[in-house]
Amino acid sequence: MLAQRYPQDYDGIIALFPATNWVKFFWASYWPKFVMDEKGVYPKPCEFEVITAEVTSACDKLDGVEDGIISRLDLCNFDPHKVVGNVIDCDGTKATISSAAADITQATWDGPRSSTGEFQWYGYGKGTDLTQAITGPIQVKCNEDSCKAEGNPVWVRYWVKKDPSFDISKITHQEWDDLVHASINEFDSIIGTSDPDLSAFKRRSGRMINWHGTVDAAIPFNGSTDYYDRVLAKDPEARDYYRFFVAPGAGHCFNCGPSPPFSMDPIIHWVEDGVAPDTLRASGANGLGVHMERDICMYPGIQHYLGGDPNVASSFKCV
Template sequence: MRRLLTVLAAAVPLVTAAVYLPSAAAEPENSASTTFRCTSASIPLNAPAGTKIESLTAVSRPTGSVEVPPVSPLPGATIPDVPAHCEVTVTVGHPGAGDHAKVQVWLPESGWNGRFQAVGGSAFAAGDYGSALAGAVRNGYAVATTDAGVSSYLDVSWALDNKGKINKTSLENFASRSEHEAAVVAKQVANGVYGRSASYSYFNGCSTGGRQGYAEAQNYPGDYDGILADAPGIYWDEFEVATVWPQVVMNEEQTYPTKCELTLATQSAVKACDKLDGAADGIIGDPATCDYDPRRLIGTTLECEGKQVTFTAADAAVVRKIWDGPRSTSGKKLWYGPTVGADLTALADSKTGDDGTSVGAPFLVPAEWVSTFVKKQPAYDVSTAGYSEFQKLFRQSQAEFDDVIGSDDPDLSGFRESGGKLLTWHGQADQLIPTQGTVDYRERVEKKLGGAQRVDGFYRLFLAPGVNHCAGLGNTGPAPTDALGTLTKWVEQGKAPQTLSASVKDASGKTVTRDLCLYPRVPQYKGNGDLADASSFRCVRPHH
């Protein structure tokens, strides 16, 4: 549970951080005078197609702190200095379906920048619980989120009906429908409160939120002018099953490397491949060029939690299979493994009993997906699956869920024609969602829509070396500092980004800056200059 808290706590605040950072983009041209009416009567709503409005409330909140409630497994938080704002809550349902999705819209009383922003969710939570909402209000946005009528980060009690079958209404809401309906509702709310429409609309999300952003671009291309969708959980039906692969490997091979050994393998790979970009800075600039073999560690002894541990040939075999990624029983590659250099301890976690016997300890998000959605047996233990069972689970997840939650349709022509802009960054050390899946999608879009140049006109991808899932805790590489501001400039001023500004503080507290490269380019050290300064690097074509 402690590791789960660390990973989720690292991922969830990312959206907040991205919103908190001030945007350098200019004010919209027509963000002049507005009225401000925080009353239910001032907000006439037309229900989105196929829905009914069940309730609407509007409450004025004074300037002060916002208390974010504890939502398992994360603790609560206090967000200070939130400006006075109107909190509007709308409940939306589908007649006869028995669902109730809550849409929250927060609107600053003064200083509205004329923009609307929606914020996405994380894990099995469809939306935000207050942190990102408060951050956006502090930056002058009218902001919205939806709970899609489902539960929290890890509660999937909504997934199955009383007959043990998939609750299709709730799954469709979580997958994409509620996000679209929230956009329709929230824009009307802003119009009612301010007496005019928002000049521009943006979506901002990472992980589950990133997947929601892609679903919006694919299914509802007119909802947003700009979509910031980071570390996106696209190919949901594949990657969620794929990320239990480390547990399957350890179970099948009956070998459970300790956290110390997994960390040793990761650190050794980083050390071996560090200089491939010309810079000895503790970061693999282009992990695709790293061919480190963990068999080089066989026989290495290390101190681990007070015990002497020896890295064995069996440990090396497990690490190699995890990096390689899931394969069928015939050897066909099914999906991507974690990037070399990503932390393996979240997905390849295990625990050892008093008798010395080790068993797998799966990361709960993919474990819940496999047990509850795919197997429809919430008590199923994914750590007991072997290679044959894994292959069945993977194929079943694809067959049952790709259409509803895959969020991987490469036809973005509707979004392109609507004038929308899609900006994505993904950490090259993402330990939870394989980075290569995002690259795979981008390349499929290029094939579908006529090549890289045509796609770059509305969709740009940036990879962040050394950055983990949603730029959570423990990054070694610089993470984007104001991707939302960059997207805003692209949408409103036509300034398409060639690089994405990023920074991180190193172990000594010094700020390290980089300019993330537009895919497919990768960073290369110029051969001289401060390794902590972005100007010492250039973006070049990959060498693989």
């Protein structure tokens, strides 16, 4: 928003997992609950956790390295229905992965769709911890008898409907569509943060760096790729002043997977020294709990394994 609306205020901006397209990405976090409410089925959290482990295992090695991270999401075609019927350990008891859990997981990866099947927003990256406390989009609580999806979104009740008693669990798919439409119509101009026109920021020689982790459980990372694609479509030379990086395996915090450090150094070097970053150095524990360092690539580049120690950055190059 600062680069879009207040370009004169900053020489450089570094934006980490930004909430661009605010009034749209919210609906991705509500979507799993809506799907569960519509189906009237609430699978146990352990079912989703096992499916996440299975997709990570299936797609981990697509980049040539086993590190507990899905780096090639573009090649990951895992179908969660393949594990339906598998018997799993669930908090010390036996459980079976249900078709409903597979349906809901796929819907969460795909993102919200209208009642006629039209795209509304992006889903969460495969490998994301969907049941992560607080930020995860799937929040299900179980007792001895049953499970129930938690949450009655404040955004919908207080802002869109302006009714504190409104219960989103009771709505139809058409009513869902109406809420999405109303949200965009009323608030996009206020907090939409989706304007791809950065010409004023460019004219005053501003510089911006943005990175987003692929397993962000709060804000789907593809919202950032969508925004950057639209910026490039409007200005093909945008990389001269705005660079975006995708961080495989990084979540919505620092030290949540291999991620760049909380540092202003890259933007300072660009603004003050004229050195634009082609990569950002990420470090942290990989999906297997092993410390690693790796350079994350400027979008749309991807990491290519050259061989050697996969926990050392020099074993990869961006292509």
